[in-house]
Amino acid sequence: xxxxxxxRFDSAAExxxxxxxxxxxxxxxxxxxxxxxxxxxxxxxxxxxxxxxTYFLCDSGKAAPFLSAGMTEASQEDVQETFxxxxxxxxxxxxxEIRNGxxxxxxxxxxxxxxTAVLGDGxxxxxRDVSSICLRVARELxxxxxxxxxxxxxxxxxGLLLAGPPASGKTTILRDVARQLSGGMRxxxxxxxxxxxRSEIAAAFRGVPQNDVxxxxxxxxxxxxxxxxxMAVRSLSPRFIVCxxxxxxxxxxxxxxxxxxxxxxxxxxxxxxxxELVRRRQASALLETGAFGSVALLSGAARPGKxxxxxxxxxxxxEAHRRAASDCGGQLCGVYGIAQALPARxxx
Amino acid sequence: MEKLEAFLRFLSAAxxxxxxxxxxxxxxxxxxxxxxxxxxxxxxxxxxxxxKAWSEAVKAGAGNEGFSRKDIELLEGFGAGFGAxxxxxxxxxxxxxxxxxxxxxxxxxxxxxxxxxLYRMLGVCGGAAAAILLC
Numbered sequence: 001x002x003x004x005x006x007x008r009f010d011s012a013a014e015x016x017x018x019x020x021x022x023x024x025x026x027x028x029x030x031x032x033x034x035x036x037x038x039x040x041x042x043x044x045x046x047x048x049x050x051x052x053x054t055y056f057l058c059d060s061g062k063a064a065p066f067l068s069a070g071m072t073e074a075s076q077e078d079v080q081e082t083f084x085x086x087x088x089x090x091x092x093x094x095x096x097e098i099r100n101g102x103x104x105x106x107x108x109x110x111x112x113x114x115x116t117a118v119l120g121d122g123x124x125x126x127x128r129d130v131s132s133i134c135l136r137v138a139r140e141l142x143x144x145x146x147x148x149x150x151x152x153x154x155x156x157x158x159g160l161l162l163a164g165p166p167a168s169g170k171t172t173i174l175r176d177v178a179r180q181l182s183g184g185m186r187x188x189x190x191x192x193x194x195x196x197x198r199s200e201i202a203a204a205f206r207g208v209p210q211n212d213v214x215x216x217x218x219x220x221x222x223x224x225x226x227x228x229x230x231m232a233v234r235s236l237s238p239r240f241i242v243c244x245x246x247x248x249x250x251x252x253x254x255x256x257x258x259x260x261x262x263x264x265x266x267x268x269x270x271x272x273x274x275x276e277l278v279r280r281r282q283a284s285a286l287l288e289t290g291a292f293g294s295v296a297l298l299s300g301a302a303r304p305g306k307x308x309x310x311x312x313x314x315x316x317x318x319e320a321h322r323r324a325a326s327d328c329g330g331q332l333c334g335v336y337g338i339a340q341a342l343p344a345r346x347x348x
Numbered sequence: 349m350e351k352l353e354a355f356l357r358f359l360s361a362a363x364x365x366x367x368x369x370x371x372x373x374x375x376x377x378x379x380x381x382x383x384x385x386x387x388x389x390x391x392x393x394x395x396x397x398x399x400k401a402w403s404e405a406v407k408a409g410a411g412n413e414g415f416s417r418k419d420i421e422l423l424e425g426f427g428a429g430f431g432a433x434x435x436x437x438x439x440x441x442x443x444x445x446x447x448x449x450x451x452x453x454x455x456x457x458x459x460x461x462x463x464x465x466l467y468r469m470l471g472v473c474g475g476a477a478a479a480i481l482l483c
Contacts, residue, residue, distance in 0.1 A: 093372040
């Protein structure tokens with residue numbers, strides 16, 4: 001868990017086929033340290049994505065930020081071999097993950113899969129002819145939830161909803177929240193249960209969390225949130241339940257039931273702003289359960305992990321109701337109303 | 349024949365393991381393949397990966413453990429599909445090979461019975477011939 005950034009990259013590259021792996025290992029440490037993704041696409045150059053841009057692997061063993069002759073292309077065999085390595089030669093063992101388009105690797109890295117979907121009864125049952133693989137290098141940022149936990153303080157026990165757009169750092173913060181609460185870094189060792197439906201928070205591999213989620217943390221891996229929340233309440237007696245990306249009706253019902261069991265729910269949801277959040281029917285339904293005392297809004301992909309604002313749920317709901325009432329009266333409320341009105345109260 | 353029976357037991361245990369716990373190939377072999385020293389417990393990386401590792405291990409070690417040439421072909425065919433599909437596909441694959449191994453076992457039993465009759469007859473004839481010579 002204390003692997004350096006280059007070691008993290010190398011451990012992710014272990015999942016790539018032998019031919020390309022050797023070239024990835026040989027990349028300069030500076031590039032490895034910045035790399036966020038390794039991308040393989042059949043018949044196209046292998047690329048390494050960094051925050052500053054994309055680099056393409058060259059036959060010479062180097063990487064270039066532009067396309068030229070002599071680029072290392074991934075063949076069909078390379079992608080197929082990589083898929084087999086990621087599956088540990090056991091496709092059935094990763095069936096549910098493949099159905100959802102990803103495979104979790106040892107080390108907490110995730111491989112996103114792209115190919116031809118196999119349908120059965122109207123649902124995706126598998127994937128064949130894998131044509132591209134996106135290997136996301138896992139990264140932990142211990143301490144990234146410090147600001148959030150300091151600002152929310154004791155209110156955390158009343159539940160916290162973390163809202164933000166994609167790539168704003170929601171999952172990374174949730175992971176650190178779980179680590180700090182269950183690791184005794186916030187006063188006492190709290191019993192935390194992570195309901196990790198897509199193996200993104202703890203990234204369990206063969207039952208062992210690959211990310212540090214603290215000593216008093218139980219992980220329900222691969223379990224649907226709506227089921228896992230109730231399972232945790234019934235059998236694991238947690239003080240906090242942590243889960244990612246709430247949104248479905250069944251999940252809202254599960255959160256509602258946990259509310260009466262004395263459990264604090266810490267969850268995330270997609271929303272670009274407070275206005276977007278209260279406009280979403282499912283988000284409003286979640287807030288109205290009363291399971292979340294506060295809502296923390298993240299800045300966005302440009303500043304991952306940065307808290308833009310913390311709102312009291314009651315204030316958000318009141319604003320939503322006021323907006324709804326004014327909309328009924330034929331008046332449109334300014335979309336920036338909440339953002340301007342609430343920060344001062346949130347900070348209080 | 350004992351080895352074929354042991355392989356049939358392995359197929360049954362592994363099928364249950366895959367259906368119930370979805371353990372990966374390597375763990376299934378470790379857990380249930382103790383009777384077969386030639387089972388590969390890890391695959392070398394490479395274009396042929398697991399399939400090659402299995403095939404080479406079977407060719408190199410199955411003969412020494414009492415499997416016939418026909419049985420070895422059966423084992424190779426089994427390894428080619430082990431781990432290559434989803435749970436339903438694996439259960440179908442295991443069921444197919446349970447049937448094939450059972451049939452091979454039946455054949456081996458018939459062969460053994462036939463041979464034992466032959467040896468018994470040879471023994472009786474030999475005894476009678478010895479008795480006639482001695483008289």
